[in-house]
Amino acid sequence: MQIKLSEIIQPIEKELDLFNDKFKISLKSKVGLVDLVTKYILKQKGKKIRPVLVLLSAGLSGEISDRAYRGAVLVEMLHTATLVHDDVVDAAETRRGIPSINAVWKNKVAVLIGDYLLSRGLMLAVDGNDFDFLRVVTDTVKRMSEGELLQISKTRKLDIDEETYFKIISDKTASLISTCCEIGARSSTDDVNKITALKNFGESLGIAFQIRDDILDYTGKSKIIGKPLGGDIKEKKITLPLIYSLKNVEKKEANRIIKLIKSESKKGRISEVIDFVLNNGGIEYAESQAVQFIHSANESLKVFPDSPYKSSLLELVDFVVNRKN
Amino acid sequence: MQIKLSEIIQPIEKELDLFNDKFKISLKSKVGLVDLVTKYILKQKGKKIRPVLVLLSAGLSGEISDRAYRGAVLVEMLHTATLVHDDVVDAAETRRGIPSINAVWKNKVAVLIGDYLLSRGLMLAVDGNDFDFLRVVTDTVKRMSEGELLQISKTRKLDIDEETYFKIISDKTASLISTCCEIGARSSTDDVNKITALKNFGESLGIAFQIRDDILDYTGKSKIIGKPLGGDIKEKKITLPLIYSLKNVEKKEANRIIKLIKSESKKGRISEVIDFVLNNGGIEYAESQAVQFIHSANESLKVFPDSPYKSSLLELVDFVVNRKN
Numbered sequence: 001m002q003i004k005l006s007e008i009i010q011p012i013e014k015e016l017d018l019f020n021d022k023f024k025i026s027l028k029s030k031v032g033l034v035d036l037v038t039k040y041i042l043k044q045k046g047k048k049i050r051p052v053l054v055l056l057s058a059g060l061s062g063e064i065s066d067r068a069y070r071g072a073v074l075v076e077m078l079h080t081a082t083l084v085h086d087d088v089v090d091a092a093e094t095r096r097g098i099p100s101i102n103a104v105w106k107n108k109v110a111v112l113i114g115d116y117l118l119s120r121g122l123m124l125a126v127d128g129n130d131f132d133f134l135r136v137v138t139d140t141v142k143r144m145s146e147g148e149l150l151q152i153s154k155t156r157k158l159d160i161d162e163e164t165y166f167k168i169i170s171d172k173t174a175s176l177i178s179t180c181c182e183i184g185a186r187s188s189t190d191d192v193n194k195i196t197a198l199k200n201f202g203e204s205l206g207i208a209f210q211i212r213d214d215i216l217d218y219t220g221k222s223k224i225i226g227k228p229l230g231g232d233i234k235e236k237k238i239t240l241p242l243i244y245s246l247k248n249v250e251k252k253e254a255n256r257i258i259k260l261i262k263s264e265s266k267k268g269r270i271s272e273v274i275d276f277v278l279n280n281g282g283i284e285y286a287e288s289q290a291v292q293f294i295h296s297a298n299e300s301l302k303v304f305p306d307s308p309y310k311s312s313l314l315e316l317v318d319f320v321v322n323r324k325n
Numbered sequence: 326m327q328i329k330l331s332e333i334i335q336p337i338e339k340e341l342d343l344f345n346d347k348f349k350i351s352l353k354s355k356v357g358l359v360d361l362v363t364k365y366i367l368k369q370k371g372k373k374i375r376p377v378l379v380l381l382s383a384g385l386s387g388e389i390s391d392r393a394y395r396g397a398v399l400v401e402m403l404h405t406a407t408l409v410h411d412d413v414v415d416a417a418e419t420r421r422g423i424p425s426i427n428a429v430w431k432n433k434v435a436v437l438i439g440d441y442l443l444s445r446g447l448m449l450a451v452d453g454n455d456f457d458f459l460r461v462v463t464d465t466v467k468r469m470s471e472g473e474l475l476q477i478s479k480t481r482k483l484d485i486d487e488e489t490y491f492k493i494i495s496d497k498t499a500s501l502i503s504t505c506c507e508i509g510a511r512s513s514t515d516d517v518n519k520i521t522a523l524k525n526f527g528e529s530l531g532i533a534f535q536i537r538d539d540i541l542d543y544t545g546k547s548k549i550i551g552k553p554l555g556g557d558i559k560e561k562k563i564t565l566p567l568i569y570s571l572k573n574v575e576k577k578e579a580n581r582i583i584k585l586i587k588s589e590s591k592k593g594r595i596s597e598v599i600d601f602v603l604n605n606g607g608i609e610y611a612e613s614q615a616v617q618f619i620h621s622a623n624e625s626l627k628v629f630p631d632s633p634y635k636s637s638l639l640e641l642v643d644f645v646v647n648r649k650n
């Protein structure tokens with residue numbers, strides 16, 4: 001049975017409300033258009049997984065202080081900035097069921113709002129003298145853009161091995177998840193063991209999350225996940241299930257599949273590639289890798305005594321990784 | 326006679342070479358595509374006005390230290406990031422005579438490279454423990470995006486007065502110029518008077534620069550400035566020469582011109598608006614404003630004794646403001 005997010009956030013329910021207020025206030029601007037767009041963003045109502053990770057990690061490491069809230073606002077601001085830029089990058093028409101910023105206000109406004117959110121988040125950290133947060137976060141933003149760019153360059157060549165795949169998902173996805181946990185820990189403790197444990201927890205969680213996301217592109221039910229099956233194949237994104245399957249067959253067959261992915265006009269090619277992966281153990285292999293990272297994530301928390309925060313973080317692993325959408 | 330940039334930079338010639346080396350090294354990335362794009366950016370060879378301002382301001386305030394170079398690399402990195410994003414925002418096909426990043430690698434790569442440059446610049450400041458730079462710079466990035474967004478929202482309504490115009494150009498253009506001078510000063514002195522003087526110098530210089538840029542849209546020779554006359558009118562950007570001219574005629578005539586600007590299909594409308602501004606004192610008024618800010622800029626430097634650095638900064642005002650392109 002799928003755990004509900006409302007149960008997971010129970011130990012930080014009040015804190016999350018307070019975070020939401022602080023986030024809303026931090027977005028305010030004297031420029032009317034900025035206010036209009038950020039209010040629209042608030043309507044999109046994300047799951048707020050990243051602030052939840054910051055607050056739970058802070059609680060687990062000591063107490064949830066003002067610094068934890070600043071960290072939570074900072075990561076949510078960065079995450080929102082990257083989503084807004086991503087929608088420009090992918091020319092996405094919708095986000096969380098409503099039209100995307102670029103669809104409503106055009107690319108121009110979307111790029112600038114992304115820059116605004118990025119700088120606004122960093123300013124909060126500067127104003128709060130949270131220079132340790134800045135150190136972590138600027139490196140993360142760099143890793144995220146490098147990861148996406150590495151993926152783009154590999155996508156163009158359709159040339160990607162497992163090592164590169166893990167480098168890409170670690171940079172583009174796991175880095176921010178890991179940063180949320182690290183910042184939460186840093187907000188309430190100086191204990192390097194605790195900080196490292198939570199940082200590693202986030203890294204493993206982020207990788208497991210992305211592997212599962214990539215599996216869903218092959219096995220998910222399109223109606224539930226809200227995007228068509230095989231979207232990655234269409235975009236020529238080579239992910240773990242396919243990498244494994246290609247390695248697992250003869251060179252000739254692998255080349256045939258690669259050619260199929262390249263041939264944009266050919267009808268039925270996407271379902272042929274999906275079948276190829278399903279028939280060559282790609283899903284099982286990717287699953288086994290995800291399970292390993294889930295195990296690592298859970299292991300990382302062993303240094304902490306049991307607590308409601310710890311239980312929630314462990315449940316969150318389940319929630320994030322077993323989600324159907 | 327136009328002063329040459331090569332004469333202005335004489336007191337910092339060696340330092341500027343060293344800056345160029347450091348800038349090149351700072352752009353390096355392990356991701357091949359990032360390296361490819363940043364090498365391309367280096368080929369575009371900008372005038373490097375911003376690093377020049379940092380180095381001259383540092384020299385004028387004391388000495389040109391390691392911190393000054395980090396500041397110079399930081400501002401050039403931010404400036405480059407905003408140029409790359411601007412070209413996406415404006416769908417520009419060329420930059421400094423060669424195809425733009427978005428034209429060669431598409432919007433996707435351009436948005437991500439901009440984010441990469443922004444975070445890379447901030448990382449250098451974090452690594453150097455230049456938290457005073459970060460304070461100044463994150464506020465600047467926020468002001469630049471807010472200024473652009475304010476301009477966009479006002480452009481849509483064609484409703485802009487002189488006060489709003491000055492707010493926009495101060496945020497979108499003068500803020501970074503001012504930051505260059507402030508960072509240069511901060512890199513070599515704690516003296517608040519010197520820091521404030523150079524900050525104000527940069528602010529006035531930036532405003533004068535933008536007014537002159539806006540005047541050139543009405544009076545420049547299209548071949549020299551490399552963009553067609555009346556580009557702002559076409560984009561419905563209402564700048565100082567037009568704002569003044571509209572205020573200076575009867576309501577009925579002003580409404581006719583506003584309507585003309587809105588009527589995208591009407592032939593000859595751009596030259597009609599240009600003539601309207603030329604005939605109603607818009608250029609002379611904007612010139613008089615630019616001259617006032619040039620005067621303010623020069624006045625700001627009075628607290629410093631004469632030196633080659635000071636002479637160069639004063640010459641730079643002339644160079645920037647009297648440029649024909």
